[in-house]
Amino acid sequence: MQTIAQKIAEELGVRDAQVVSTVELLDGGSTVPFIARYRKEATGGLDDIQLRTLEERLQYLRDMEERRIAILKSIDEQGKLSDELRAKLNAAETKARLEDLYLPFKPKRRTKAQIAREAGLEPLALGLLENPSLDPRAEAVAYVVGEVADVDAALEGAKQILIERFAEDAELVGRLRDAMWGEALLCSKVVEGKETDGAKFSDYFSYSEPIKTVPSHRALALFRGRKEEVLRVSMVVGDPEQPPYPHPFEAQVAAHFGLSEGGRAADGFLLDAARWAWRVKISLHIELDLMQRLWSDAEEEAIRVFAQNLRDLLLAAPAGQRATIGLDPGFRTGVKVAVMDSTGKLVDTATIYPHEPQKRWDESIAVIGALAQKHAVELLSIGNGTASRETDKLASDIMARYPELGLKKIMVSEAGASVYSASAYASQEFPDVDVSIRGAASIGRRLQDPLAELVKIEPKAIGVGQYQHDLSQHRLGRALEAVVEDCVNAVGVDLNMASQPLLAQVSGLGDSLAANVVAYRDAHGAFRNRKELLKVPRLGDKAFEQCAGFLRIKGGDNPLDASSVHPESYPVVERILTVSKTTLADLMGNAKVLRALQVQDFANENHGVETVKDILAELEKPGRDPRPEFKTAEFKDGVEKISDLKPGMRLEGVVTNVANFGAFVDIGVHQDGLVHISQLADRFVKDPREVVKPGDVVHVRVQEVDPARKRISLTMRTKEDDGAPSMPAKPSAPREAKRPAPQKPKPSAPASGGALAEAFARAQKK
Structure with missing residues (x-):
């Protein structure tokens, strides 16, 4: 546990103690919203985003530890766990590294190499590898026995053993994987005859880009194009039109095992085995890994974008x-x-x-x-x-x-x-x-009230993501549920007005307890105070601790029940009333009195400085809604369809979605326009969310209109003649639903081939 805490602390840039305390709270049943709001002293003030990241990394590292233990046990049971291998497995920091080390020991189907070992050919293979001066054919004669028909069969079996040995070397595979990620191009080409049906993927009919720089939306577009059998996608090192042959990594395989053409009898045999190891084993394995890495990174980014857009939408002005x-x-x-x-x-x-x-x-x-x-x-x-x-x-x-x-x-x-x-x-x-x-x-x-209404709908159906149907529905659902939970608890919930779906998102409740709360409310009338929650069936002390601070009771027995002050902190308020010599009614909202108080005077071992600060801030503006002020946009009269748009036209619109490459804006013509990231402001913009978020009312100018492709290019730059391109320089995502994609000049030509990528596609489908 300490090792995991140290890793997470290093990644987040926080102290070990903060992580340890947070993990203890999570393991004790506390929710992220509760920890973020009411346990700041324990976490050192980690916010909900940091806590969500910590929670996710904690799960990943714990899963990896379970896998590490299982691998160690498996190898040990085979009698092959050396001290050196154990040390390497314990030092592995990623799941990929663990699997590389486990590959030679992983139970597998009966391979050609295994059959050759059973035929007694392993000494021949290892002997030639250790001493290339030996004559392979002369050495093989001694192994022509039993099922080994002749010298050629013996040498083929030895070759298969060496190919498998080369392909399962963890250090080699890891190094080549890193090199491939750094050097390879991701290329795509249109499948012949699909030019018309796959027109929305036209930006990728002839495309190549370094795989390490491919952004999320382009990767997802390529994967979808391949899934719909419009695109062939492959990885190429060198010129996409003329990939190098032989592949440069073949030489690296040979060099790793000290093989070279030195005129020795077995050099040709061994180099041939190294070539085949790359071509039929290592290259396929690495391409599958890197395609999966690209997909995983793109998926993670797409989920992050969706989650951020959902957060902005839920916290839109009511x-x-x-x-x-x-x-x-x-x-x-x-x-x-x-x-x-x-x-x-x-x-x-x-x-x-x-x-x-x-x-x-x-x-x-x-x-x-x-x-x-x-x-x-x-x-x-x-x-x-x-x-x-x-x-x-x-x-x-x-x-x-x-x-x-x-x-x-x-x-x-x-x-x-x-x-x-x-x-x-x-x-x-x-x-x-x-x-x-x-x-x-x-x-x-x-x-x-967008928040109260949208929680009734499955987050994935709200439609503010990109390629959401292509993503892992489990990962996406978990991320979006976390966003909904954070938003609901950030705003707070009226206990006597909230629907069951809204109550279900409150920290510590969930569907079952929310249903019990509603049933109790229907049977006994409105709650008069928070303590009455303890009368709800199955709502015990732990659930009360988690939920009470986020539930509001307006006009109840205690004015504090309408605020975010947690019942466990009511004694602090009583001390404040005693010191300030005033009543609660006179204190709440009285900024002059509250700002004159010294935080340290009310802090103790149970209620630290951060908690007291939050209490005073809440008393100053009790029940404050963190959402922005409500504003409306006015669509221009006479502009009702895409054909009504003209370049230079200035319009008002509402941001409906934000992607990494720009923002979509509803300008009232049934088709959202795209403000590319380069057109969001007169300055350089790294992340569109620096400038806009869903629900924002913005002023835009029409740049280009393509009615045939239903694409509208907009700009938010204030300068009329800024020399900036109206369309993005690189291909963007194809249209999805009512979201247009930017145009693009044709990129470089694609590579031919793609058998390895197609194999990945088949594996992904399975």
């Missing part, structure tokens, strides 16, 4: 307690209407038909106007799917027809609304409401 009409646009089936009161309760519904084919425009305006007047509606929330732009125009006419209502319209992402509307929870929440109306209700609620 409209708050304002009556809202949710509009789920449609043509033939009509626009579904759901009226939500200020608390998010569904109070009225309707279906209107303003568009093709019925065109009941004026009637639809009258219906919405009447509903808005009846329920004192302030906001119109419009889903951004089919017929959204036309419905947005309808909303504009409604606002013009009824100016006295003071309505505002906002286009929101409807990603996942259909998933929610057909879910078991939606059926429970709206048992007598049509599925399509449930979607409109979700669209309305996600404007009022």
Whole structure:
């Protein structure tokens, strides 16, 4: 455990003691949000992102230790575990290194080399390797016995033994793997006849790039192109058009074992074995490893991007307690209407038909106007799917027809609304409401409080990632669930208003206890204080410790229950009240009194300085919502489809997604435009998230429009003539869903071949 703690501490750049304390808390059942918020003294102030990284690395290193123990046991049982090998295995710092060392001892199917050993040919192979001056054919004569038919068969068996020995040398394979990663090009070429069907991969029809520099989105695009049998992908050292032959790494295999052409009798035989070891064993093994490494790195980055986008979306500004009409646009089936009161309760519904084919425009305006007047509606929330732009125009006419209502319209992402509307929870929440109306209700609620509504939807269905369906669903799901948990607990949850899915994300609860909390609330009415949580079935002291600080009770018995001050810290507040000689009601929100207090005066062994700082900050702004202020974007009138766009046009839009190569912006034409990373600002931008995040309202200028490929290039640079390219210099991701990709000049020509890459593809499919 100490060794693992030291490794993690070194990677994170923190003290060993911080890691040890955190691991103890995690092993004791504490959650990351609880540790980050209420155990700062123990962790030395590690934040939730650091803690998530620590938790992930802890799992990886523990898994590796289990694998190390299993490998040591396996080799020991074979009677082949030397002190030197044991030391190497114990020193291995990666799973790849462990597997390299284990390869010669790993139980495998009966190979040609194994058959040759059984025939007694190993002494012949080792004898020639140790003394190349021996004549192979003369030496082989003595081994022509039993199943060995002749000298040629003996030499072939000896060759197979040497090939396997060369290919399983851990030091050699490790060195060649590193060299290949540093020198190889990743190349792709279009499969003949797939040029039209695979047009979205046209950036990769003739492409090559050093494998070590291939970014996540390009790697994932290449893997998808190969999976869809549009691209052939391979690794090449040297010129992609004319790969070197023989391969330079063949010489390195020979040199590793001291082989050379020195005129000795066995030199040719041994060098031939080294060549075949590279060609049929080592090269395939290394290419599979490096393709897997590229995939794993790309997957990790894609998951990180998805997680960050999800975090930004969940923490987007809520409209708050304002009556809202949710509009789920449609043509033939009509626009579904759901009226939500200020608390998010569904109070009225309707279906209107303003568009093709019925065109009941004026009637639809009258219906919405009447509903808005009846329920004192302030906001119109419009889903951004089919017929959204036309419905947005309808909303504009409604606002013009009824100016006295003071309505505002906002286009929101409807990603996942259909998933929610057909879910078991939606059926429970709206048992007598049509599925399509449930979607409109979700669209309305996600404007009022995006976090509270989006937690009802599986994170993967929210649609703010790249190539999410290609990724490991287990890894992706685990990462996104962690983001949801962190966001929910960062904001806090109203105990008496929260839905079961929202409560389930609170630290220490989960689905089962959340259901019990809701059942208790339904049976006994609103909670009056946090201590009442202990009456909920199966909610014990540990769960109470983990969840209490994140649950809010407004208007309850104790004003502190509406804050993030944990019940375990209430004694600190009592001491503060005694020293300041005031009441709790007078103290909360009183910045003058609170800032005059000395933190050290209230710190002790149970409540350290960091905890007291947090308490004072919370008392100054009790129940403060960390999310930003609510803002809206205005789409330009007359710009409703991609053909309406003209270069130079200035527009307002909303950032819908952020990738490593730029940001996608909804400008109201059904097709998101791309602001390439080079166009996000007048300065150099390393990470798009330095400038934008999902939900931001931004001003953009149209650079180029490609209606045929449905691609829109935008810029956020302020200079009209900045000389910067409007499209990225390197290929970007193909379009996915409604996300366009940048254009690119054709890169260098691809390498021919790709049998090794295809083998990897088959292995991946299995």
